[in-house]
Each structure stands twice: as C-alpha cells, then as structure tokens.
Amino acid sequence: MPITDAAARLEAIADYRIVGAPAEPNLEGLARLARTLCHAGGAAVNIIDDRYQYAVATVGIEPGTCTREDSMCAVVLPDARHVFVTDASIDERFAENPFVTGVRGRVRFYASSPLITPAGVAIGTLCVFDEHAGTLTAEQSSALDLLAGQAVEVLELRRLTHELERSNDQLAHFAGQISHDLRNPLTALMGQIDLALDGVDDGDGSRATHALRRADAAAARMNVMITELLAYARVGGAEAHRERVALGPIVEGVIADLERAVAAFDARITVRIDPDDAIVCDPALIAVLLQNLLANALKFAASAGVAPVVELDARQGPEGWAITVDDNGPGVAAPLRDRVFDIMERGDAADVPGLGLGLATSRRIVQAHGGRIGIEDAALGGARLRVSLPSD
Template sequence: MKTADDAIRRAIIEDYGVVGRPPEPDLEGLVQLAATVCDVPTAVINLIDDRFQHQIAAVGFEPSDCSREDSMCAVVFRKPGHTVVRDATLDDRFASNPFVTGEIANVRFYASSPLVTPVGVPIGSICVFDDYARDLADDDSAALKLIAHQIVDVLELRRITRELGESNEQLESFAAQVAHDLRNPLTALTGYIELAAEVPEVADLPAATRALSRAESAAERMAGMIGRLLDYARVGGAPLRPKAVDVAPLVSATVEDLRSAGVDHDAEVIVDASTTVNGDPTLLGVLIQNLVGNAIKFAGARGDRPRVEVRTEAVTGGVRLTVDDNGRGIPEDERDLVFEPLERGSNTDAPGFGIGLSTCRRVVEAHGGRIGIDTAPLGGARVWAVFPA
C-alpha cells in the first residue's frame, strides 16, 4: 500500500535526476570506497521509491533495477542506524529473499547504512555484501555511515546545481524578453520627448521645459536598465572568442562614456594594466564597464575626491584584475549577496538596478575564473577577478 511518505520519497528521488542515467563518477568513487573500507567484493548505492529499488552505482556487478519487494535494503532503510548481518540465511528478515536464496544472488554477509536527506526523509541505502558469512569491525561500520552522509551530499549538490542552472536560464530568458519588450516603446517615448522640447510654445514655458528634462532623464535611466538586462542575458549565450586583451583602453572608453553622460564625478582614475587578460574582448568590455562604472559611482563617498585604481598582475596560473575605490566599501557579510541578480545589499539608496555585479560574475565564470570583494587599500571596496592563463 502506497503512503504519503512514499510519494514524498519518489518526488525527492526524481529531483536528484540520477535514476536511469549512467552512474555519476563521484558516486562510483564513494561506492568503491565503501567496498574497499569494508573489504568486500560488492557494494551498491540503492534509491528506493514506492515501486522499485534503483541501483545508481555499484562495484562488483552492473547496476540495475529490481522490484521493491525483492530488495533487501527496502526491509531496513527506513529504520535508523546500521544494519549488519553476519549470515543472511539465518536472519528471518532476509532468509527467503531472492538475493539470498540463489534466485537472484547468494548473499550471506550484508551491511547497510541508510541515506537520509537533510529534511529527514530516508531514500535508500549504501550496502555492502559478500557470498561468505563474516563480521564487520566497528571502525568499518562507522566509516560506512560517513560514506552514506557523503552520498547524500553529492546528491544534494547535484540537485542544487541543476536548479540553479534552470533558474539562471529562466532569468536570462526573462531579462532578454523584458529588454526586448521595453526597448521599442522607450525609443518611441524618447522621440516624442525630443519633439515636444522643440515645439516653440513649449520651449517658452520653463515649467514644461523642466518637466520634459526630467522625463528625458527618466527615459535615459530606463534605457540604461534595458542595456544592463541585455548584457546579463547575453553572457553565456555565445561561444567565447578569447585573445590577449589590453584592459587600459577598455577603462578609458568607460571613463569617456561616463564623462559624456555627466556621471564621472570628476573621478581620478589610475590604470596600471600592462599585463593582458586572456578573454573575450566583448565580454571583458562589459566587465570593465560595470566594475569601473560601479567604482566611480561609489567612490569619494566620505568627502574625498573620487579615486579609482585599476590594475592587472600576473599570478600563479593566471591574471588578476583589481578595481579599487575610496568609497564606503561593502560590509563583509554582504560581499556574496551583492553578486546575486537584483541585489544591492544594505545600500538601497544607491543608484542602479542590482544587475551589474551579477553580470560581472557571469562574465568571469564564463571564462573559468573567480570573482570576489575585499577591502581596498584606498579604504573602499576592491573587486577582484582572477582569469586562468
């Protein structure tokens, strides 16, 4: 008879996405470790739903599926603790099981440890067995328990990684669609604002002129947000075309763009970037635009003249890019959070949309690199990115 627990267990197993697929190398390694530690020729990782026992990795034989009724582990996996049986033919729970009677196998020694999810749902077991009766040392039994925990960790990591991938794909699609849907009407709106500003009757009215100026500024901010959304959606959508890239011209172009838009804040920008970065020039341009633009935006927040320093240097196995500012910095407990889409940490009054740093992370990770935030020698934030050589 199926129960609510069976339905939950089956849903969890489906979420892990390992049934019916080739064994995961990490799981194969753990099942091999279990067999080695317990000094047995055969071991298997079983996931057990309401109908079947799924052998998702094994050593000593090829993994397959069998009915839950035939499973030895199905008898004990929902009970806490180890099961260690010296001779299964002498145990009432297993003596008539087809894995013991010779119908499927001739198991004598059997030991298993349940696989329990972080929310407390048992989903199967790691079991070891042999054709000869024998005992299992306490240390080996404890090791089997640790391996069971590691197996669950691998399954959870696989699930989380897949869910994050699906979430990113959905966000990319959403960003691209929103940007596309907004760009055309925004272009039309900007055109109407420009036309209205040229009407003589409107130009002679100071209040109307101020209102149109504010509307134009709002349209420009919206255009900036659309551009950021498109940048985010594009990262990872096309193959990289890496080459040796000089960062200095990218910084100069960014500063010039900000100066033309009147948002450079008279910042002093120092560039020491003689070491080239191996990467896609277009994506690195997006990275520099976001990092330098952010640094200038927040620099000088303590009353000093805004100062930004951009450097590249060779490190073991690659190149490190750093962008420092003399702003207020980013609290240590928010340095991971601000890389998430639409997150700005506690600095919610700052201009922007919370998309720039998440785009930067996608650019760096697309190159196989890493990105993070520290405290800058200037007193503000240091955003660093390391690219492989």
C-alpha cells in the same frame, strides 16, 4: 517515522535528478569510505523506486540497475533503519536472493543504512557487502549511518543547485523579454525629452523645465535598470567562446562606452595594462565584465559625494590573469562581500541606480571562464573588485 509512501519516494527521487545522471564524485567518495571503514569488499549508494534499484555510486562492483524484486536493499527499505546480516545465505530474507545464490552474486555479509531525505522520505540505501561472512562493531554501524546522512546532503546540494540554475534561467528569460519590450519606448521617450530640453537656457528655473529635467533623470535611471536586465539575460544563455585577443582594444572600447558617465560624474579612470598583452577569453563577455565593474565603481563612488577615482589594473602572471578595479567610494562591508554577488542583491546601497544585477552578471561571466571574483579593501579607500582568470 520515515515516510515509505511510493508516491512521495518517486517525487523525491525525481527532485534529485540523480538517476541516469553522470557519476557524482562525492557519492563515490562516500561509498569508498564506507567500504574502508566497514572492511567490506564493496559498497554502493542505491536509489530505489517502485520498479528498480539504481546503483548510482559504487566501489568494488560496476554501477548498474536491477529490478526491485532482485534488490537486497529493497527488502529492508520499508523498515528504513540500519541493518546488518552476518551471513545472508542463512537469513530467510535473503537466502533465495539472486545476489546471494550465485545468479548475480555470492553476497554473504551485508549491511545498509537508509537514505532519508530532510522531509523524512526513504529513497534508498548506502550498503556494504562481502562474499565472506562478517559483522560490524557499534562504531562501524554508527559510521555507516553517518555516511548515509552525508550522501543525502550531497543529493540535497544537487537539488538546490538545480533549483537555483532553473530560477536563474527563468529570471534571465524574463529579463530578456521585459528589457526588450521596454527599451524601444524608453528610447523614444528619452529622445522626446532631449528635444524638449534642446535650447533651454541652463538658468531657466520654470516649473516646466524643472519637470523635464526630473523626467530626464528618471528615464536615465530606468535605462540603467533595463541595461542591467538585458546584460544579465544575454550572459545567462551564453557560453564562453574563447579566442586569443589583445586586451587593450577591449578596454579602449569599454572606456569609450563609459565616456558619458565619466563626464557626468567628473570622474577619472586610470588604466594600467600592456595593450599588447593577449588574453584567451570571450571578448564580448569580457567587455561586459569590465564595463560592469567600472560602471559600478563610478556610480558607487559618486554616491559617496566624491568625484570618482577608478583604477583598472590587468596583468598576467604565472597563475593566470589578475584584474583589479579599485575605487574611492564607500567600499563594501565584509559581511556583504559574498552577498552582493547574488541576484537582485544591493547590499546597503538602495539609493544607487540599478537593479543589483551587475555583480551577479559579472560572476556569471567569470565562472564561465573558469575564474574567481571577490571584493577586498582598495588602497584608494573604497572597494577593490579582484578577478582571477586562467591563462588558457
């Protein structure tokens, strides 16, 4: 039995954040389809709270708000079931309704199916109507029920998307705060370790020297994690401010920043770009993107016990920019290729330094530029990260 409790309905409506929001194209499409299938003059997706009915998607009439007392859908909502009325002017439930009498409309044929959330709460209806008397076949009634269910699916997707955005924002705020708080003492610690190791013979195998080297490695791993947190936090609150810039200098700066990692891994990075090619982008964000992709390729290839070989290719075509980063590492299994872009998702690489934010950050940057990112097999034997960005 659907839940018609007012408090539960108000809470569900608030969760969907649809009232007062810009028009939702998917809901409008469902209303249009309902009108067509039912051969009606108009259709509406109505959300009904304790005081008002909000027509959040309509076809055949303008979206609007009316009081609950004036609403035809509010009359049938307590039953939370599909209904249709051949002629509302002779139906005792609607004969005096302003949408029937001519005060607000002259509805005759009316049919509706309830919008029932997954928790069983009735929050409104998908209705069709016409100024002429009419009826529905059993198939049309079933179709209206099905479309009402699809409308709830659209609302559920809105809710889940908002929750994800909110959790991402909360994580970004937390990441920024904790990375800032940890960066200064960690930098001081790494400096003290470097001083202690300065001048130590490479062949010194004393326990103290061994402990210092382990501490240095641990501090370096923590620095990688903090860097990932800080990058994710910064990108989380950033907007892409586009300008036309040469790609070459951006790549040169990224390669320079990775010089220490390249030396540590005995790696080789090959870059194939036209340094004068101009790209419309946010230079700072694209630099973070390229640094993430190259750093990921280096450390994952190194984790496979090989000297990393990484190739960066960027070229502009008729459909926009195609940027690829290939490596000779272990690759990414096909079932994991979507999942590794999620927050804190590390796939099957638990032994590789980091928090699993690099690809999540990269996806945020690419999406902020209206692009796409994905993973394929690389000719080098590892993974290929492919980024597609619009030209303008």
